[in-house]
Amino acid sequence: MYKMMIEDLDSVFEVSPYNPRKCNSPPRSASSSQRASVVNGSSLPSDLHLALTPDCPHTISDSDPALKKDKESKIKKWKKRLSDHIRKTSSGSGPSSPMMSAHSSSSIGLRPHASLPDMKPKARTLPSSKAYSKQLNGYTSPQKDEVTQGVKQMTMAADHATNGGLLFNPRSNDEIEEEVFHNVLPVVPRKTRKLSEIAKPSSQYGRLESYSKLEELGEGSYATVFKAISRVTGNIVALKEIRLNSAEGTPFTAIREASLLKGLKHANIVTLHDIIHIPGNLTFVFEYVEIDLCRYMEKHPGPMSPNNVMLLTFQLLRGLVFCHERKVLHRDLKPQNILLNSMGELKLADFGLARAKSVPSRTYSHEVVTVWYRPPDVLLGSTKYSTSLDMWGVGCIFVEMLCGHPLFPGLKGIQDQLTKIFKVLGTPSEETWPGVTSLPEFKKGQFKNYSRKELGFVIPDLVKATGAEPIATALLQLRPGLRISAKDALYSPYFTSVLPKAIYAIDNCASIYLVPSVKFER
Structure with a gap:
């Protein structure tokens, strides 16, 4: 009890600027009201009364070391005499004191409310937890523990003041906040994180050892594809390892594919799960799809089931609508870049030659799309193309699935490829295709004058499938501007007359096979 009473006198006397309870805070002079809270009602020796009065020498600020030493010595004596006086009074050997008699029925160092009828105990509120947490940012664990301990001590003192009476020297909330959050801890600057630390891969992704x-x-010209298993999820994935040449850097096709696939999340577009970069190698982690359309048709030679052709073509158009609405051209549609899983779900893949298309269209390279699926305008050197480039490829793939063989299999270069196209669709002229003669690779007299034939006459399997010939004709137009768009093709009678309306209402990321009546024939 007495120890706490003596310790509380430190806040009145402010012994020195090196007081450990103040943690190097500048000395403050006790106010008259604070000293009065100790003096009033107590029968102390006169020199102790003097020590607690406003004109006490220790309240004078002086930087002289000798005077400071003398002041500290006097304060120590006063504290000792006060301690002795308290002990004598409490044991009955000294003069009676109203203040000390009050202590006989109160808790440690506090005066009960009954002895102070006009004085209400002042409850003290500590800084909010939000402000407390904010102030602790940037400090180390030992420093945080020190602050927490200090706050606990002040909370106990505040509880005493509220429940039992007043402390000898109650301090204001501002003083407590200053002591805890400004003086107890040194200001430690927060460490700035380096960009390399932020960009470090997580423990699960971005690491080759996770697969x-x-x-x-x-294996291709610049990449090798592996079947792998994820050690994180346990799922089967496909790893596309791209070899990097230190002299040439990362292939532009890899950069383009990664940047486009990050923004193309669709049920009919292959999903890019992860990207791993190590010296000399860049690996893309894709969802695993069992087979591509080319190998599927090799395993199932001959014409495919009309139902399966319809469902696969619908999914192909559905994926392209999503791309084209986002101004993305695939530019390399062929059976090898179309993947199929065991459920009949189609996935557009290999966006290495794809690119975002601005409006209006700009000049692009004409060295795109495998020659069998390349439109005549690109074969003739046109560099101004749009979504019609992809629609020609859809028409070629659609007919190939129905008849079981490529529609225009040129074997002797571009000249032979154009000849095969013109034999079926007719040789173009300025009357049928305005501007064709101005294309770089068009030369007058280079091709024989072939007349246009009906696709159903050339490919009898088109007639067997209801509504197949009209949509094939709309897709395979020599003049780019006349080719049907992906969205219009998706809503053509070929699909709407057979497929349920619910198939058009499903979410972009949902499979068409969630519609009950839609089934792929295995």
Whole structure:
């Protein structure tokens, strides 16, 4: 009890600027009201009364070391005499004191409310937890523990003041906040995180060791594809490892594919799960799809089921509508870049030659699309093309699935490819295709004058499938501007007369096979 009473006198005397309870805070002179809270009602020796009065020498600020030492010595003596006086009074050996008699029925160092009828105890509120947490940002754990301990002590003192009476020297909320949040802890600047630390891969993704290779699926001119299993999710994935040349850098096709696929989330577009970069190698982690359309048709030679052709073509158009609405051209549609899983779900893949198209269209390279699926305007050197480029490829793939063989299989270069096209669709002229003669690769007299034939006459399998010939004709137009768009083709009678309306209402990321009546024939 007495120890706490003596310690509380420190806040009145403000012994020195090195007071550990103040943690190097500048000395403050006790106010008259604070000293009065100790003096009033107490029968202290006269020199102790003097020590607590406003004109006490220790309240004078002086930077002289000798005077400071003398002041500290006097304060220590006063504290000792006060301590002795308290002990004598409480044991009955000294003069009676109203203040000390009050202590006999109160808690440690506090005066009960009954002895102060006109004085209401002042409840003290500590800084909010939000402000407390804010002030602690940037400090180390030992420093936080020190602050927490200080706050606990002040909370106990505030509880005493509220429940039992007043402390000898109650301090204001501002003083407590200053002591806890400004003087107890040194100001530690917050450490700035480096960009390399922020960009570090997580423990699960962005690491090659998160995937275990199972087998090689294929190898291209600059990449190799592996079947692998994710050690994080347990799912089967496809790893596309792109070899990097230190002299040439990362292939532009890889950069283009990654940037486009990040923004194309659709049920009929292959999903890019992860990207891993290590020295000399860039790996794309794709969802695993069992087979591509080319290999599927090799395993199932001959014409495909009209139902399956319709469902696959619908999914192909559905994926292209999503791309074209976002101004993205695939530019390399062919059976090898169309993937199929065991459920009959189609996925557009290999966006290495794809690119975002601005409006109006700009000049692009004409060295795109495998020659069998390349439109005549691109074969003739046109560099101004739009979504019609992809629609020609859809027409070629659609007819190939129905008849079981490529529609225009040129074997001797571009000249032979154009000849095969013109034999079926007719040789173009300025009357049938305005501006064709101005294309870079068009030369007068280069091709024989072939007349146009009906696709159903050339490909009898088109007639067998209801509504197949009209949509094939709309897709395979020599003049780019006459080709049907992906969205218009999706709503053509070929689909709407057979497929349920619910198939048009499903979400972009949902499979068409969620519609009960839609089934792929295996």
